[in-house]
Amino acid sequence: MIAVRQESPIILPDDPSFGPDVQIDHPGYRSTRLRAPNRPLVTLREEFQSLEGPVFGEDAVEDGDDDLTRGGGGEPLGERIVVHGRVLDEDGRAVRGALVEVWQANAGGRYRHEVDGHPAPLDPNFGGAGRCLTDPDGGYRFVTIKPGAYPWGNHENAWRPAHIHFSVFGRLFTQRLVTQMYFPGDPLFAFDPIFHAVRDPAARELLVARFDLEATQPEWALAYEWNIVLGRGARGTTPVENEW
Numbered sequence: 001m002i003a004v005r006q007e008s009p010i011i012l013p014d015d016p017s018f019g020p021d022v023q024i025d026h027p028g029y030r031s032t033r034l035r036a037p038n039r040p041l042v043t044l045r046e047e048f049q050s051l052e053g054p055v056f057g058e059d060a061v062e063d064g065d066d067d068l069t070r071g072g073g074g075e076p077l078g079e080r081i082v083v084h085g086r087v088l089d090e091d092g093r094a095v096r097g098a099l100v101e102v103w104q105a106n107a108g109g110r111y112r113h114e115v116d117g118h119p120a121p122l123d124p125n126f127g128g129a130g131r132c133l134t135d136p137d138g139g140y141r142f143v144t145i146k147p148g149a150y151p152w153g154n155h156e157n158a159w160r161p162a163h164i165h166f167s168v169f170g171r172l173f174t175q176r177l178v179t180q181m182y183f184p185g186d187p188l189f190a191f192d193p194i195f196h197a198v199r200d201p202a203a204r205e206l207l208v209a210r211f212d213l214e215a216t217q218p219e220w221a222l223a224y225e226w227n228i229v230l231g232r233g234a235r236g237t238t239p240v241e242n243e244w
């Protein structure tokens, strides 16, 4: 069922023949096998790339959707944290009104999802999903619980570093982003083929949040800052998950 290479269970991508915008079949990351193209790519016309238009209804976001710790009958278990930052375009301008959606495992490393078979406890007070719109300065802020690491079956003894999934709808087609935010200093970074599917070490660092002491709330929550730069592969932009 699971292909295991005993001599080297971690296979990191190193194929330099693809550009930054191309999905790659990473040998160590099994799910990429069917995602990667096996035909020549088609380039969209220029005017389509800059097409502007509404992609979601703003009334779908309600007050409190940015607090993942509410909605249950009590406080969820785990380390309460604030995750905040700004959404910018590749020229450093704020992207206001962007829809930022997050989903994550609970403190024990389990998702509230029917296909998650990890034998860690579900938390009745934690759903694991939230969303908000960026403010005029491009800012977003969530209150949540620090997610736990979890096993994922990619190879023998495979564990994901703690992470939060992010989806961003900006104002342009080129401002669509699905990716993952990580926490600084995670010992699992070195062993995670998904993290290493971003081949440029500097680009990988763009996926790691910064511990933000100033944004912590004393006696209540620690905080992390993570800024998102939309721009589809340009240097310094946040790597997009389905292009790893």
Ligand SMILES: [Fe+2]
Pocket: 105, 160, 163, 165
């Ligand atoms: Fe995940």
